[in-house]
Amino acid sequence: MFDILPIEGGLDNVEGFFSGGVSAGLKSGGKKDVAFIRSDTLCDVGAVFTSNKFQAAPIRHFKRYGEIFQTNFVLINSKNANAMTGEKGVEDIDEIFSHLPRFLNAKNPVMSSTGVIGYRLDTKKIAASFELFDFNAKDSNAAAEAIMTTDRFKKEIAVRVDVEGKGSFHAAAVCKGAGMINPALATMLCFIATDANVPKESITTLLKDAMEESFNAISVDGDTSTNDTVMLLSSAKSGVWDMEAFKEALKFITKHLALQIVKDGEGSKKVVAFEVKSALTLDEAKKAAKALSNSLLVKTALFGEDPNWGRIASTIGSCGVACEEDKLSIYYDDTLVYSPEKKQLDKAGEAAANQVMKKNSFKIICDLGLGDADFTAYGCDLGHEYVSINADYRS
Numbered sequence: 001m002f003d004i005l006p007i008e009g010g011l012d013n014v015e016g017f018f019s020g021g022v023s024a025g026l027k028s029g030g031k032k033d034v035a036f037i038r039s040d041t042l043c044d045v046g047a048v049f050t051s052n053k054f055q056a057a058p059i060r061h062f063k064r065y066g067e068i069f070q071t072n073f074v075l076i077n078s079k080n081a082n083a084m085t086g087e088k089g090v091e092d093i094d095e096i097f098s099h100l101p102r103f104l105n106a107k108n109p110v111m112s113s114t115g116v117i118g119y120r121l122d123t124k125k126i127a128a129s130f131e132l133f134d135f136n137a138k139d140s141n142a143a144a145e146a147i148m149t150t151d152r153f154k155k156e157i158a159v160r161v162d163v164e165g166k167g168s169f170h171a172a173a174v175c176k177g178a179g180m181i182n183p184a185l186a187t188m189l190c191f192i193a194t195d196a197n198v199p200k201e202s203i204t205t206l207l208k209d210a211m212e213e214s215f216n217a218i219s220v221d222g223d224t225s226t227n228d229t230v231m232l233l234s235s236a237k238s239g240v241w242d243m244e245a246f247k248e249a250l251k252f253i254t255k256h257l258a259l260q261i262v263k264d265g266e267g268s269k270k271v272v273a274f275e276v277k278s279a280l281t282l283d284e285a286k287k288a289a290k291a292l293s294n295s296l297l298v299k300t301a302l303f304g305e306d307p308n309w310g311r312i313a314s315t316i317g318s319c320g321v322a323c324e325e326d327k328l329s330i331y332y333d334d335t336l337v338y339s340p341e342k343k344q345l346d347k348a349g350e351a352a353a354n355q356v357m358k359k360n361s362f363k364i365i366c367d368l369g370l371g372d373a374d375f376t377a378y379g380c381d382l383g384h385e386y387v388s389i390n391a392d393y394r395s
Contacts, residue, residue, distance in 0.1 A: 001164040002245035004252055010140030010156035014170045015195040015237040016040045020137040021146025024129040026079040026115075026122065032146035034129040035076045037174075037191055042070040042107060043233040046203035048211060050228035057082045057089030058111045059229065064090075065108050068200065073106035074191060074231065076147050077126055078176075079115040083226035092121045099127040104135055112229050114149055114176060114189055144174040147189055151176050155260045161196075161242075161249045169196035169238040171249050177261040188261055190215070190230045192253060197241040198234040206250060207232045214254035217286075217377045218262050219293040230254075262378050270302055273363040275376045276316075280368075284321040285375035288366065291319035293379030302381035307345070307353030309337040316366060327369030332356040 011019045021035040049059045065071075075096070082089045093111050100106050113121070144154040158172035177188025198206070207230060215230060232250075262271050274292040279285035292298055295315045301308045309330050316323050330338040335352045337345055345353065356362050 002242060002248070003162045004245075004249050005160045005162065007158050007160050009172075010144065010158050010174060011037065011172045011193050012138040012140045013158040013160070014172050014193045014235070016235040017193045017195075017233075018136055018138055019143040019174075020133055020135075020139040021142035021144075022129050022132040024077075024125045024132070026077060026125060032142060033078045034126055035143040035146035036133055036135070037074040037076075037143060037193065037233070038104070038106070038135060039072045039193075039233065039235050041235050041237065042072050043235050044198065044200045044203050045069065045071050045110075045234075046207045046232040048204070048208055048230045050225055052226045052228070054084055054226050056113060056227040057085050057093060058113050058227065061090050061093045062110050065110075069108050071106075071108040071110055071233070073100070073104065073109040074112065074233070075109065075126075076112045076143075076189065076191070077115075077121070078113075078147050078149055080113060080119055080121055081115045081117045081225075081227050082113040082119075082121050083117040085118070085120050088120060092123050095123045096121070096127050099130055103130045103133070110231075112189055112191075112227070112231070114147065114225075114227055117226060140172070140174060144176075147174065147176045149176065152264050155257055155264070157253055157256050159249055159252060161245050163240060163242045163245050166242055167238065167240045169194065169240040169246075171196065171246075171253060173253050173257060175257045175261070177264070188215070188225075188228060190254075190257060192230070192232045192250070193235070194232070194246075195235050195238040196246050197236040197239055198232075198246065199241070203232055203234060206247060209247065210250040210254045213376070214251065214258040217290070217293075217375075218258045219290065219377065219379045259378060262380050269360065270381045271361040272302055272379055272381070273361075273376050274379060275363055275365045275374065277365060277367045277374045278369050278371055279373040279375070280322045280371040282373040282375060285373040286377070288316050288319055288321045288323075288368070289375045289377035291315050292364070292366070293377040296382060299379065299382035302357065305354060305357040307332060307337060307350060307357055309345070309353075312364060312366060313338065316368075321368070322370055323368050324370070329365075329367040329369065331363075331365040331367075333362050
């Protein structure tokens with residue numbers, strides 16, 4: 001038996017971890033743009049990265065350490081992705097970390113970046129942030145703020161997990177994400193810290209499992225970044241380990257943050273769950289649900305609050321899964337909008353569906369009527385503000 005209890009304070013709750021964020025001058029107006037997360041002991045680390053073939057320099061730098069290694073320091077910058085910068089981009093990270101020993105005894109330091117693609121890092125400004133950091137700070141809020149790009153709000157969460165007969169451990173995370181969000185491996189930047197005694201050989205597998213129904217099940221715009229990273233650091237300081245409790249805590253954290261990203265989708269007003277039921281296989285249920293969460297026509301209908309179920313049906317029929325017209329049913333929350341017996345919305349049904357679509361969050365259920373596999377993906381609407389933000393992103 002175990003209890004998962006949400007608590008305030010983000011990363012600050014996890015034993016042995018410190019974090020903070022400062023302005024290094026990468027962003028204008030004195031906004032925070034460089035963050036750190038460190039542990040006072042070496043941590044096992046698991047990570048999952050973007051499926052984009054053009055993986056950014058920080059990911060390539062991380063992979064030089066091999067599949068199993070320990071670290072006690074993560075540096076994150078916003079404004080500049082350090083992607084498509086070739087080997088020089090990796091060398092710039094080495095240059096930045098060459099200044100770190102003056103301030104901190106870091107082993108195998110890793111870096112993550114987010115922002116505009118195609119520009120080298122300002123190594124002098126980022127290295128100068130080491131003089132500004134309080135490496136003994138517990139300032140998760142500042143770290144969460146510093147990694148934001150087009151995010152409208154900070155994203156962080158912490159939990160305490162009480163395990164009967166064993167004690168307690170903590171897990172917490174900060175993340176960023178609002179655009180270039182697509183369900184293809186990791187979909188943003190997320191850094192999870194825990195003092196649970198996670199087995200080294202299980203850390204990446206547990207992370208991947210938690211992501212399957214969270215970060216791998218969301219879409220804002222169908223684009224996959226070059227920098228997407230989800231990282232899990234374990235200090236083991238609590239000495240407590242319970243596999244099921246940790247699995248559920250990790251799922252709780254990643255699901256919460258995934259929905260926060262969808263809520264923060266650039267210009268979005270609505271969070272929508274796309275539940276595909278009764279598919280032939282789980283892979284087909286996932287494929288259909290993710291197709292719905294990615295469809296631009298579906299997203300614009302959500303924005304216009306138009307209960308056009310034809311866009312839902314068309315997306316399912318074109319995504320390559322088994323489906324039959326005389327087996328399909330579509331609901332907007334509890335309102336039936338299509339079935340083999342009801343192929344056209346009457347005025348009452350149209351009005352009821354429209355009322356559902358006016359809500360900030362709701363569910364679209366597609367029952368394929370063919371099997372017993374279910375999967376839910378999450379998406380948002382797409383409107384004028386998304387175009388405005390991305391038409392002038394580099395500013």
